[in-house]
Amino acid sequence: MFRIATWNVNSLRVRLPVVLDWLARQQPDVLALQETKLADADFPVDAIQAAGYQVCFSGQKTYNGVAVLSRIAAGDILNGLPDYPDPQRRLLAVSVGDYRLVNVYIPNGSATGSDKYHYKLEWLDHLIHFLAAERSRHPNLILLGDFNIAPEDRDVYDPLAWQDAILCSPPERAAFSRLLESGLVDAFRLFDQPEKSYSWWDYRQQAFRRKMGLRIDHILIDQALAHTCTHCSIDTEPRKLERPSDHAPVILELATGS
């Protein structure tokens, strides 16, 4: 059994105690983090190693930042899209055991039609091209992170209100579909899931309590791995704590056959 999780923590500086508690409770083999918002010099390496995890990270001050925590050391580390120079730290690809993990913090896009929206779509194009090459080099690829895309209306609490809006617009959903068409599977949808399953809720208006969320954090697995996948769920417990991240972790379990 191999357990892999992803979590947008919205500042690892603020969330470190919650993350360490969660690691102790869940004991995943791998945890991919997004929005660490820390310069590499400020990354809490010691605290994470003391919790029994190796870590690699690609961060910057204030914004973005991705990290991968793993029980066994990661190898073949790649930071950023090779053919898309970008000062924003949004991608970290690593090999852990038999798996190739691509941890992404896909741009938010701000509003459809904005400069940030075009950046998001361009970033997705380059990601799709990168993954084609990456999958030819590495079997057992897993793409996980904060996609900032709600792929279907059932992933949105009020699809009509969000129709054509950021996170739901047809070009964003088309990019998500292209990821699936390239041979990846949305692990969450391999299983029956509760109604109103979301991974992000706005901090305002008591959105979490009112179940006003979107499912924008995902784990996509190579379709060759689908038959090994035994579980995938969203853990909403950390969203109930004091000072939570606005995102909940997503957890995946794969049978390893030994």
Next chain:
DNA sequence: ATGGCTTGAGTGTCAAGA
């Protein structure tokens, strides 16, 4: 309601998130 929180920057108040 270009609103409503939260974080980081930096010490007044804005940018950015989604």
